Amino acid sequence: MAKPVADTNSQNNQGGFALDNSNITGFSAMHDSGTGSTASLGNFALFPYAGCPGDDIDRCVYPKKQRNVPYVNDSVVATPGYFAVTMASGVAADMTATQHASLFRFRFMANMTAGTGNDSIPLSPLILMDLTDLSDSRQDNGTVSVDDGTGRITGNARFLPSFGEGNYVLYFCTDFQGAEIRDTGIFVNSRASTEEKNLTISRSINGYPLPGGSFVRFNAPDTADNTIIARVGTSFISSDQACSNAETEIPDYDFDSVKNAAADTWRTKISPISASRTGVDQSFLSNFYSGIYRTMINPQDYTGENPLWQSDKPYFDSFYCLWDSFRSQIPFLTVLDPASVTRMVQSLIDTQQHLGWLPDCRMSLCKGFTQGGSNADNVLVDAYLKGISDGIDWEDGYTAVVKDAEVEPYDWASEGRGGLDSWKSLNYIPVEDFDYKGFGTMTRSISRTLEYSYNDFVISELADRLGGRQADVEKYQGRSEAWTNLFKPDQTSSLNGTDTGFVGFFQPKYLNQTWGYQDPLTCSNIDTSGVACSLQNTGRETFESSIWEYSLYVQVPLLRARLT
Numbered sequence: 001m002a003k004p005v006a007d008t009n010s011q012n013n014q015g016g017f018a019l020d021n022s023n024i025t026g027f028s029a030m031h032d033s034g035t036g037s038t039a040s041l042g043n044f045a046l047f048p049y050a051g052c053p054g055d056d057i058d059r060c061v062y063p064k065k066q067r068n069v070p071y072v073n074d075s076v077v078a079t080p081g082y083f084a085v086t087m088a089s090g091v092a093a094d095m096t097a098t099q100h101a102s103l104f105r106f107r108f109m110a111n112m113t114a115g116t117g118n119d120s121i122p123l124s125p126l127i128l129m130d131l132t133d134l135s136d137s138r139q140d141n142g143t144v145s146v147d148d149g150t151g152r153i154t155g156n157a158r159f160l161p162s163f164g165e166g167n168y169v170l171y172f173c174t175d176f177q178g179a180e181i182r183d184t185g186i187f188v189n190s191r192a193s194t195e196e197k198n199l200t201i202s203r204s205i206n207g208y209p210l211p212g213g214s215f216v217r218f219n220a221p222d223t224a225d226n227t228i229i230a231r232v233g234t235s236f237i238s239s240d241q242a243c244s245n246a247e248t249e250i251p252d253y254d255f256d257s258v259k260n261a262a263a264d265t266w267r268t269k270i271s272p273i274s275a276s277r278t279g280v281d282q283s284f285l286s287n288f289y290s291g292i293y294r295t296m297i298n299p300q301d302y303t304g305e306n307p308l309w310q311s312d313k314p315y316f317d318s319f320y321c322l323w324d325s326f327r328s329q330i331p332f333l334t335v336l337d338p339a340s341v342t343r344m345v346q347s348l349i350d351t352q353q354h355l356g357w358l359p360d361c362r363m364s365l366c367k368g369f370t371q372g373g374s375n376a377d378n379v380l381v382d383a384y385l386k387g388i389s390d391g392i393d394w395e396d397g398y399t400a401v402v403k404d405a406e407v408e409p410y411d412w413a414s415e416g417r418g419g420l421d422s423w424k425s426l427n428y429i430p431v432e433d434f435d436y437k438g439f440g441t442m443t444r445s446i447s448r449t450l451e452y453s454y455n456d457f458v459i460s461e462l463a464d465r466l467g468g469r470q471a472d473v474e475k476y477q478g479r480s481e482a483w484t485n486l487f488k489p490d491q492t493s494s495l496n497g498t499d500t501g502f503v504g505f506f507q508p509k510y511l512n513q514t515w516g517y518q519d520p521l522t523c524s525n526i527d528t529s530g531v532a533c534s535l536q537n538t539g540r541e542t543f544e545s546s547i548w549e550y551s552l553y554v555q556v557p558l559l560r561a562r563l564t
Contacts, residue, residue: 081262
């Protein structure tokens with residue numbers, strides 16, 4: 001759950017840090033990977049100063065957008081369980097983590113001063129912690145308190161998910177070690193106070209969350225290397241649980257011990273794979289193992305941190321998104337890490353039992369947007385066919401996937417499937433469908449038809465393997481052939497006015513069963529029209545890809561057709 005790293009103001013900061021000469025805005029403990037659009041998490045960033053110019057706390061810069069500082073390019077070190085960087089200010093930072101807690105180690109040079117000239121003062125570090133996140137989504141009533149005696153900072157705030165609906169509350173608990181506390185306080189916008197120790201702050205009225213948070217100012221560190229360590233615990237349950245997570249997992253602030261344990265954990269996770277180094281370029285091996293490492297960043301195991309319902313099952317979050325991951329990542333993990341996939345499947349079924357639907361995308365305790373079909377169906381059936389079964393009630397799993405196929409939710413923008421009346425009566429999803437039972441973006445009729453076909457195919461496979469469901473096997477096998485109703489065998493494709501010579505492509509079809517038209521190259525990587533191809537209301541009939549590419553999607557049914 002804890003993934004500490006430096007946050008930057010890059011356009012590519014979805015995971016927090018970016019190697020693109022952007023500036024550092026802080027250091028936070030919670031991050032996601034693969035969000036694809038708006039950055040996720042990055043809550044409650046820390047930011048260190050050697051001191052405030054003129055020893056005046058109001059002359060430290062507090063707002064995130066103003067305090068950003070460049071980093072030294074060749075100082076960046078990133079390995080599993082560890083990250084380090086030096087800022088242009090001269091403050092070096094490195095960090096590591098356990099499951100729910102992080103250690104941030106800030107190193108100040110021995111001769112470092114705050115300010116210049118007459119403003120210069122001896123080292124007196126100030127470390128602030130603000131009530132923001134990477135995407136500036138904080139809502140009203142962010143709250144923070146600082147204990148003047150211990151320097152402990154606790155608080156919480158409500159934020160928005162990166163690719164979904166709803167909101168979530170995250171809590172934190174931060175302690176420090178390495179220097180004597182000089183004073184503590186809060187800040188609002190660009191001003192600070194050592195008299196006030198508690199703050200509850202609104203979002204403000206201008207669309208950008210009003211900066212606010214707390215700080216601890218220290219005397220010069222009493223360590224030989226001039227370091228101050230911040231220990232940050234996080235929780236979706238309460239600040240007390242955030243403190244407990246930190247105290248339990250990192251009781252002694254032993255940075256090297258935590259770093260080594262994190263590296264050992266990652267080494268164990270990756271150990272099933274070995275590669276010969278003989279004659280292989282080191283950069284290739286680095287990319288190879290980095291790719292394997294990244295398959296395990298998300299989904300995230302939030303077991304014990306789910307405030308939405310009580311359960312003895314695991315809880316996984318950060319499914320970004322099953323529309324993407326069922327195609328490659330999760331099938332790979334069924335081989336590399338079947339124990340984790342077992343827990344993911346248990347979590348998916350448990351989520352359906354408590355919220356009513358299998359998720360297609362989920363993050364930060366919130367429902368994510370559905371991009372095509374009900375693709376948790378594919379994940380469950382793939383796991384079943386590969387023998388993943390420990391602790392999984394496959395009767396419940398079957399009930400869950402059948403509900404996706406048979407019952408249309410009111411909000412199919414974030415769960416289940418839409419247009420099921422047309423799907424069952426016409427055996428395709430029409431362009432400009434009439435759907436009064438549920439609501440979602442009325443686009444992607446081609447890609448939804450293809451994905452629903454595959455969803456129903458995998459359900460037929462599960463029905464067959466579980467046994468005693470021959471009627472279901474035949475029904476869902478029949479529906480899995482629905483993709484053929486949008487295949488137009490005489491459809492051609494031209495590029496810049498020249499016929500490509502290829503014939504036979506999918507095309508949209510209306511409710512009255514007449515053909516519509518979409519250029520087979522629309523939404524391809526050579527389409528320069530600028531048309532919307534994602535979840536916009538003006539999006540096309542294929543999602544984030546062209547008809548050319550979707551012609552290769554219809555997996556087993558198309559293969560079967562070609563072999564007959």
